Amino acid sequence: MPSLAPSTSPTLNSRPPSRGLHHALAEFRAEHGFGRAIAAPQLGIGLRLVAMNLGDGPRTLVDPEIVWHSDETFTLWDDCMCFPELLVRVRRWTSISVRHRDEHGRLHLRERLPAAESELLQHELDHLDGVLAVDRAEGPGAIVKRDDHDREQLAAMIDRREDQ
Numbered sequence: 001m002p003s004l005a006p007s008t009s010p011t012l013n014s015r016p017p018s019r020g021l022h023h024a025l026a027e028f029r030a031e032h033g034f035g036r037a038i039a040a041p042q043l044g045i046g047l048r049l050v051a052m053n054l055g056d057g058p059r060t061l062v063d064p065e066i067v068w069h070s071d072e073t074f075t076l077w078d079d080c081m082c083f084p085e086l087l088v089r090v091r092r093w094t095s096i097s098v099r100h101r102d103e104h105g106r107l108h109l110r111e112r113l114p115a116a117e118s119e120l121l122q123h124e125l126d127h128l129d130g131v132l133a134v135d136r137a138e139g140p141g142a143i144v145k146r147d148d149h150d151r152e153q154l155a156a157m158i159d160r161r162e163d164q
């Protein structure tokens with residue numbers, strides 16, 4: 001069950017349960033055919049911890065923080081392991097920079113990420129604050145059942161907008 005409570009930082013002495021997260025991510029992906037990342041609160045773990053795998057191996061983000069974002073935003077049809085049967089139209093920043101630690105406590109700065117990774121991390125960081133994609137549904141008809149829509153068609157509906 002997803003937790004709606006904001007999560008706390010893992011303390012330096014407690015080893016983050018990242019292995020369990022990566023295992024859950026791999027299992028979900030095998031069953032549902034999607035899933036690039038999972039946040040600890042999705043497994044009922046109240047820690048600021050995200051496990052992701054973009055096809056280049058598992059990566060663990062401890063205490064991730066958005067330290068910069070583009071003015072430009074775009075909308076996309078988002079999905080979530082919390083409601084695998086739904087797609088939700090949300091607006092995200094086109095690019096962000098994220099600072100985080102890894103499971104060994106090393107600091108990483110991932111700067112000006114491409115849109116796909118940017119929107120993914122905004123989704124996962126929302127989980128850490130108890131915010132779900134459905135909370136950010138934008139516009140009428142922004143929540144649809146996955147079965148009724150072809151993901152490829154929806155992807156073509158992504159639009160961009162210059163803010164300010």
Ligand SMILES: [Zn+2]
Pocket residue numbers: 079080081082123127
């Ligand atoms: Zn999610």
